[in-house]
Amino acid sequence: MDIKHSTFKGGIHPSYQKELTKNKVLRPVSPPETVVIPMSLHIGAPCNPMVKKGDLVKVGQRIGEPNGFVSVPIHASVSGEVISVEPRLHPNGQKVMSVVIKNDMQETISEEVKAKGDIDSLSPQEIKDIIFNAGIVGLGGATFPTHVKLSPPPDKKIDFVVLNGAECEPYLTTDDHLMNEYPEKVVHGLQAMLKVLGINKGFIGIEDNKPEAIEAISKAITDNDQIEIYSLHTKYPQGSEKQLITAVTGREVPSGALPMDAGVVVSNVGTAAAISDAIKTGMPLVERIVTVTGSAVKDPQVLTAKIGTMVRDLIEECGGFSEQPEKVINGGPMMGIAQFSIDIPVIKATSGILCLNKKDAYVKEPSLCIRCGKCVEVCPVNLMPLYISEHSLKGDYDKCKSLHAMDCVECGSCSYICPAKRTLVSSIRVAKREIVANSRKGK
Amino acid sequence: MNEQFLTVSSSPHIRASHSTGSIMRDVLIALTPAFIAGVVFFGINAAILTIVCVLASVATEALIQKFLLKREVTINDWSAVVTGVLLAFNLPVSAPLWMAVIGSVFAIAIVKQCFGGIGQNFINPALAARAFLLASWPTRMTSAAFAVDAATTATPLALIKGGGEAAGGALPSYMDLFMGNVGGCIGEVSAIALLIGGIYLIMRNVISWRIPVIYIGTVAIFTLVFGQDPIYHVLAGGLLLGAFFMATDYASSPVTPKAQIIYALGCGILTGVIRLWGGYPEGVSYSILIMNVAAPLIERFTMPKIYGEVKDNA
Ligand code: SF4
Ligand code: SF4
Numbered sequence: 001m002d003i004k005h006s007t008f009k010g011g012i013h014p015s016y017q018k019e020l021t022k023n024k025v026l027r028p029v030s031p032p033e034t035v036v037i038p039m040s041l042h043i044g045a046p047c048n049p050m051v052k053k054g055d056l057v058k059v060g061q062r063i064g065e066p067n068g069f070v071s072v073p074i075h076a077s078v079s080g081e082v083i084s085v086e087p088r089l090h091p092n093g094q095k096v097m098s099v100v101i102k103n104d105m106q107e108t109i110s111e112e113v114k115a116k117g118d119i120d121s122l123s124p125q126e127i128k129d130i131i132f133n134a135g136i137v138g139l140g141g142a143t144f145p146t147h148v149k150l151s152p153p154p155d156k157k158i159d160f161v162v163l164n165g166a167e168c169e170p171y172l173t174t175d176d177h178l179m180n181e182y183p184e185k186v187v188h189g190l191q192a193m194l195k196v197l198g199i200n201k202g203f204i205g206i207e208d209n210k211p212e213a214i215e216a217i218s219k220a221i222t223d224n225d226q227i228e229i230y231s232l233h234t235k236y237p238q239g240s241e242k243q244l245i246t247a248v249t250g251r252e253v254p255s256g257a258l259p260m261d262a263g264v265v266v267s268n269v270g271t272a273a274a275i276s277d278a279i280k281t282g283m284p285l286v287e288r289i290v291t292v293t294g295s296a297v298k299d300p301q302v303l304t305a306k307i308g309t310m311v312r313d314l315i316e317e318c319g320g321f322s323e324q325p326e327k328v329i330n331g332g333p334m335m336g337i338a339q340f341s342i343d344i345p346v347i348k349a350t351s352g353i354l355c356l357n358k359k360d361a362y363v364k365e366p367s368l369c370i371r372c373g374k375c376v377e378v379c380p381v382n383l384m385p386l387y388i389s390e391h392s393l394k395g396d397y398d399k400c401k402s403l404h405a406m407d408c409v410e411c412g413s414c415s416y417i418c419p420a421k422r423t424l425v426s427s428i429r430v431a432k433r434e435i436v437a438n439s440r441k442g443k
Numbered sequence: 444m445n446e447q448f449l450t451v452s453s454s455p456h457i458r459a460s461h462s463t464g465s466i467m468r469d470v471l472i473a474l475t476p477a478f479i480a481g482v483v484f485f486g487i488n489a490a491i492l493t494i495v496c497v498l499a500s501v502a503t504e505a506l507i508q509k510f511l512l513k514r515e516v517t518i519n520d521w522s523a524v525v526t527g528v529l530l531a532f533n534l535p536v537s538a539p540l541w542m543a544v545i546g547s548v549f550a551i552a553i554v555k556q557c558f559g560g561i562g563q564n565f566i567n568p569a570l571a572a573r574a575f576l577l578a579s580w581p582t583r584m585t586s587a588a589f590a591v592d593a594a595t596t597a598t599p600l601a602l603i604k605g606g607g608e609a610a611g612g613a614l615p616s617y618m619d620l621f622m623g624n625v626g627g628c629i630g631e632v633s634a635i636a637l638l639i640g641g642i643y644l645i646m647r648n649v650i651s652w653r654i655p656v657i658y659i660g661t662v663a664i665f666t667l668v669f670g671q672d673p674i675y676h677v678l679a680g681g682l683l684l685g686a687f688f689m690a691t692d693y694a695s696s697p698v699t700p701k702a703q704i705i706y707a708l709g710c711g712i713l714t715g716v717i718r719l720w721g722g723y724p725e726g727v728s729y730s731i732l733i734m735n736v737a738a739p740l741i742e743r744f745t746m747p748k749i750y751g752e753v754k755d756n757a
Contacts, residue, residue, distance in 0.1 A: 012459070014459070015457075246750075252750060253751050255751040327452075327456060329454075333454075334455045336454060336456065337454070338451045338452055338454075338456065339449060339451070341449070342449075354456075356456065363456075363458050364458075364462060367463055367520065367561075368561050369562045370561055370562040370693050371694050372698075373651075373693070373698035373699070373703075376698050376699055376700075376747075377700075380750065381750040381751075382747045382750055384698065384747070386698065404749045404752075407749055407750065407751070412454050415455050415458070416455050416457065416458055418459075419459070419461045419465070420562075425453070429453070
């Protein structure tokens with residue numbers, strides 16, 4: 001198999017810290033006593049709960065009714081009794097209506113779950129329905145419903161599907177383990193996506209710090225002339241959607257546009273594996289792989305967790321905290337969201353739980369910009385973060401807009417590299433929000 | 444374990460290990476070989492002058508921040524130390540100490556703090572102070588600085604300009620130029636010491652290669668085209684010091700690659716023009732100062748093309 005090499009302009013080389021979990025064996029978490037399944041597991045309108053207190057549910061049973069086009073159903077991840085339907089803390093920091101299920105430990109599988117046949121005998125629409133019904137969303141963190149991504153408007157011609165196996169976030173080895181363990185699922189899921197879109201060219205991009213995953217996927221595509229593998233230079237944010245598209249296809253997504261405008265659909269390798277499961281076994285998306293890692297965790301692990309498992313249980317599964325945690329982050333250190341509580345459930349977007357000790361979480365107070373230009377050098381979009389940030393702090397959002405603030409992908413590379421420790425991406429985020437608010441007001 | 448006190452802040456949650464202070468310390472490390480060369484060739488006075496400049500710069504910064512601006516004193520970012528050293532390096536060893544003090548106060552108080560402190564000064568403080576001293580006390584600033592062997596009383600560039608031996612001194616050999624056995628300002632005499640420092644800065648990623656390489660290359664090509672000895676022009680005088688340590692000053696040079704290239708080209712051409720046809724034998728400091736002023740303009744006219752930029756039809 002010939003492996004192509006590629007990369008993008010800009011970017012940073014943070015300390016990857018993947019050794020913490022790289023050689024750990026992927027294993028399931030011990031069955032949780034209870035799970036808390038929020039009705040908001042995807043971007044878009046939350047689901048309406050279809051069960052009430054006292055109902056008995058089975059694994060894979062639909063418990064949340066989708067709401068609108070950009071929405072997918074939600075399923076029970078364990079069998080047992082619904083003990084309450086009430087607002088609970090969500091990793092987004094708010095209380096969200098959630099279904100709390102007491103696990104009966106029987107793992108009784110719902111009758112709704114059955115094998116759907118193989119790709120060749122299914123029609124594109126049937127596959128798309130399977131994907132929708134299985135509640136599949138982008139597992140890279142964006143949780144955008146996959147069936148929507150696979151339904152481009154008729155005037156947009158799609159040429160390629162690019163699977164993102166870059167996993168450029170430091171610390172996380174979630175996708176790495178998935179690709180090592182289940183390469184055939186990744187490939188199968190990608191084939192299903194190609195069939196839905198009626199095209200025959202798919203790429204899988206993997207950073208070259210994962211030679212085993214590259215090897216495993218290469219093996220899985222030996223007899224496949226539709227799929228090519230790209231070994232990507234290890235550099236953050238290699239897995240950022242637009243940077244990945246350029247590295248693999250050579251195309252640029254026009255400013256302000258979507259990947260489909262460049263003729264590309266990008267999806268995560270985990271999403272592809274979930275599609276494969278949904279077709280082969282009929283099991284909807286009720287579990288995912290989570291890397292639990294960081295300096296404050298006793299024994300970092302990569303775990304398969306039922307959606308709704310409490311983060312507290314995950315950390316306990318790893319031997320608990322080894323020292324006082326300073327920060328617990330849902331996701332990776334570059335783009336993840338810091339949590340104020342560990343009593344939150346694993347959701348479809350939980351690629352990792354990163355617990356940092358005081359030393360690792362320490363960030364110096366910001367000082368004045370010294371105009372070193374490093375933020376400019378690393379920005380993958382070629383922005384001038386120092387100026388956007390400066391004008392944002394002054395409240396001159398029109399100027400931010402003319403400096404292309406809206407094109408910022410919020411990768412955080414600029415803040416990471418800044419020797420003056422300026423919080424560049426935070427102030428750019430503020431500018432973006434204000435620009436959007438102003439354009440809504442019709443200004 | 445108590446998880447009640449988790450810190451919540453926005454991403455990214457990890458940062459590069461360098462800081463303003465560590466970068467400035469790197470610059471000082473890079474300047475050390477040239478400092479040693481200066482002391483070797485000019486004697487202990489070179490060290491005394493440098494120390495006085497550093498002390499005066501740091502004291503000025505601290506006093507202004509504490510009493511005038513009443514804000515946090517940031518001398519621990521080492522930037523005032525760098526300014527002091529660079530100013531000293533641009534003085535002849537014969538410069539009196541009071542001039543060193545006045546130069547330092549001017550560099551920090553007028554050029555740096557008046558414009559808002561670190562990162563805000565649009566021209567290089569050390570060079571501006573040098574220009575100020577040169578305008579105020581021209582004879583003291585240019586009066587011959589002696590190399591140890593006192594073989595020559597004029598700087599090598601003054602010698603070329605005056606027509607070599609006819610001007611009263613033998614041109615030093617390439618080897619002397621390379622090692623530093625010549626007249627000149629404290630920090631500019633030893634090409635090898637400056638090169639070691641410059642390469643260190645590039646390797647440590649403190650500066651990019653663009654400004655020094657293009658600046659030096661432009662001067663070499665320019666002087667070659669006009670029939671002069673390019674090796675001489677590169678090694679003699681303040682070009683290496685200027686190209687590696689002065690033109691690359693963060694605050695007064697452009698931040699984008701394209702603008703840096705144009706800026707460095709400009710520095711090189713101006714240096715060549717001044718050296719060949721101007722009134723001074725040396726042209727580095729004025730060229731850099733002029734390009735400092737032009738830098739924001741160059742930046743504005745060479746805005747980088749962003750990822751996926753579409754031509755504006757409006
Ligand atoms: S990296 Fe920080 S200090 Fe350097 S130019 Fe950007 S904002 Fe300024
Ligand atoms: S400006 Fe935006 S896109 Fe550029 S480095 Fe910063 S966060 Fe990333």
